[in-house]
Amino acid sequence: MAWGKTDYEALTAREAFGKLTLDDLRPLAELVAADPPTKKSDIVPLLARVMTNEARVRELYDGLDPLSRDAVRVAAADANGRLDREKFRAWFGEPPRFDEPGPAPRGRAYGxxxxxxxxxxxxxxxxxxxxLPTDTRDILRGFVPPPxxxxxxxxxxxxxTHILYEQVWHDRGSVKEEKEEPVRVRETASEAEADVRAVLRLVDAGRLRVTDKKLIPTEAARQAVAGVLAGGDFYAPDDASESRYDPAADISIKAFAWPVLVQAGGLAEKSGDALKLTAAGKKALTAPPADVLRKLWAAWLKTRxxxxxxxxxxxxGQGRARMSAAAGRRKLVADALAACPAGRWFTVEDFFRLLRATGREFVVANAAHALYIAEHYYGNLGYDDEHAWEQLQGRFVLAFLFESAATLGVVDVAYVPPQGVRHDFHGRWGADEFECLSRYDGLLCLRVNPLGAWLLGTTDAYRPAAPARTGVLRVLANRDVVAAGPLPAADRLTLGRFADPASEGVWKLSAEKILGVVEKGGSVDELEQFLASRAAGEVPRTVTTFLADLRAKAGRLVDAGPARLIACADEHIAAELASDRRLKGMCLRAGDRFxxxxxxxxxxxxxxxxxxxFVWPVPPG
Incomplete structure (x- = not known):
């Protein structure tokens, strides 16, 4: 009999078996009696007696195979005795077996x-x-352990390595060929700590433009971000698909994510065509990077x-599909990440299983029938289960993990180029020419790192790794900074903020330039840490003394806020106002009459x- 889905109805064993046809009942009766009756009126009481007898129920349970016992345990633990088939399959890796394998015996073709x-x-x-029938369920709960x-x-x-399969056509037909692709691994925590500062500096320099409506980075902005990323983006331009119609034609991930993340986190906002730093963004330039990432992660989980x-x-068709709130989806995925052991690698497929097996289900679109591939009529994703979970929920999870979580340093990632990795969409009309369904299809494995554990709230503290001395710079006693070779774009950008270019590969530390950065919210400490982590050898004493003097001068003036200068008719009125006890500290003398x-x-x-x-002057305008 086909195992179709039924709505919940609290039925006893007699009532449940009574709803079956005679063709359904006879094979079941053969399981409990050597010479079973043949009439429905006799079979239903027989099956009901067996499944409400504790000894027989125990005997039948003990005779089940392990997977079937797991199915009974799961249903017995459910409040309504339900066996959620999709959840069970994700939990145990395969569905429960309700029918014997192999062809049906002669005479057993039910139609x-x-x-x-x-x-x-x-x-x-x-x-x-x-x-489960209600009375059978009550018996099972007396001895069956929870799952x-x-x-x-x-x-x-x-x-x-990862094996890719490709269908190659020859004169005599097609052959499935294997290709071994090296797996790339990126440890993202230290990269994210460097990237967030580099991107904020780009914003401060006015080099990140975003579109008017969607506020997403322009192509030029993505290229600018890619140029300052520690280790670059996850994929190089050579990894992109040749066809401009393929989903992997645009392979940028981090370069797209960062301008969006800093906006969602309140560190940058659109001003004209470009992003500019907010007050919080200016503070973030000198704050510990891990603290900035923590704020960005918390803000991203909530952004709409x-x-x-x-x-x-x-x-x-996403504009008409009544998309669900992304914040709710993100929370479920983040909760699932928090349930994963930190420091251990796991596959994306097993993470999918975790989401479904633990009931962290979500809907991507409330009107999924409005979604389509290539053409609305033929490529429509349909209703309910006409599309695979991996095509909607799965692709959202991949995008969240690869573009949001990995960019912010929450998870380390192992991946290959996205083309030809996943085959869960090839049956859809209009997708047969695609090499992938999304640029995120190449994500294979992930690992929650120490920074991610802290951001996810599973550990109370995070200690960033000490910055390694790269030795790419020589700092001279005359305040010249000399590059030992080609510098990363992020390093060149930092030097350009604090120093004046003197010649090719040489910068001169300038008091005016440094104090100008401090005036805009930067700090001398940032420059000092930068030089210490990149200098070959110790920074000369003349330079450290120079920076210490600038640090001291930078802190001696504080903006106490706007004020009004009031002119009095004579010095006696000024003295009366300044000395009035009700105005103590509110009126400050400025010369004799002010x-x-x-x-x-x-x-x-x-x-x-x-x-x-006294008549107080009314402010002009």
Whole structure:
């Protein structure tokens, strides 16, 4: 009999078996009696007696294979006795077996839509497919242990290579050929700490432009970001597909993500055509990078302004599909990441299993039938289960992990180019020419790193790795900074902020340039740390003394806020206002006839002056 989905209905064993046809009941009766009755009126009471007898239920349970026992354990633990088939398959890796394998015996062909194989004993526990009978469930709960919690399988290291399969056509037909692709591994925490500062410096320099409506980076902005990333983007331009219609034609990931992330985190905002730093962004330039990443991660989980699924360009119609809130989807995926053991690698497929086995299900589009590939009529994704989970939920998860979590340093990633990796979309109309469904299809394995564990809240502290001395610069006593070779773009950008170019590969530290950076929210400490981590040898004493003097001068003046200068008719009035006990600290003498009042104190000073008989001047405009 076909194992179809049924709605919940609290039925006893007699009621549940009573809803089956005679063709369904006879094979079940053969499982419990050597000479079973042949009439429905006799079979239903027989099966009900067996499945409400504790001894017989125990005997049948003990005779089940391990996978079938797991199915009973899962259903017995459910409040309604339900066996969620999709969840079970994700949990245990395969569906429960309700029918015996192999061809049906002669005479057992039940007709269209019905199983042609005899049932397994597990069918006795689930006469109505998805639910245990209530009285059978009560018996099972007395002795059946709860199911083991799902634990994502982990390994010490990702595989060194990944096998790709390609269908190659010859004169005599097609042959499936194998290709071994080296797996690339990126440890993202230290990269993210360097990248966030480099991107904020780009914003500060006015070099990141975004589009007017969607606020996403322009192609020039992506190239600028890619040029300052530590280690570059995940993929190089050579990894892109040749066809401009393929989803992997645009292979940028980090370069797209950073301008979006700093906007969502409140560190940058659009001003004209380009992004500019907010007050929080200026502070972030000198804050510990890990703290900045933590704020960005928390803000990204909640933002409604952007949706990773919008980056799955091959799936059209998202504007009409009533997309669910991305923040709710992100929370479920982040919760699942927090449930994974830090420091251990696990596959994307097993992470998919974790989401589904633990009930972290979500809907990407409330009107999935509005989504399509290539052409709306033929390429429509359809209703309910007409599309695979991996095509919608799975692609959102891949985009979130690869473009958001990995960019922010939450997870380390192992991956290959996306072309030809996943085959869960080839059956869809219009996708047969695609080499992938998204640029994220190449993600194979991931690992929650120490920074990620801290960001996810599974550990209380994070200690960044000490910056390694790169030795790419020579700092001379005359305040010249000389590059020992080609510098990363991020290093050149930093030197350009604090020093004047003197010649090719040489910069001169300038007090005016450094104080100008400090005036805009930078710090001398940032420059000092930069030089110390990149200098070949110790920074000369003359330079450290020079920087110490600048640091001291930079902190001696503080902006106390705007104020108003008030001219008095004579020095006696100025003295009276400055000495009034009600205005203590609010009116400051400025020469003989002037007083200075902070903007924040104007209302209070005006009231006291009026009581003293003076008319306070009305501000112009």
């Amino acid at each position: 269209y839509g019905r199983s042609q194989r005899p049932p397994t004993p597990l069918r006795l526990f689930f006469p109505r497919f998805d639910y 083991d919690a799902f634990a994502v399988p982990t390994v010490d290291a990702p595989p060194a 302004q952007f949706d990773e699924f919008a980056r799955v360009d091959a799936i059209k 007083v200075v009042v902070r903007e924040s104190d104007l209302d209070a000073v005006r009231k006291v002056a009026w009581r003293l008989g």
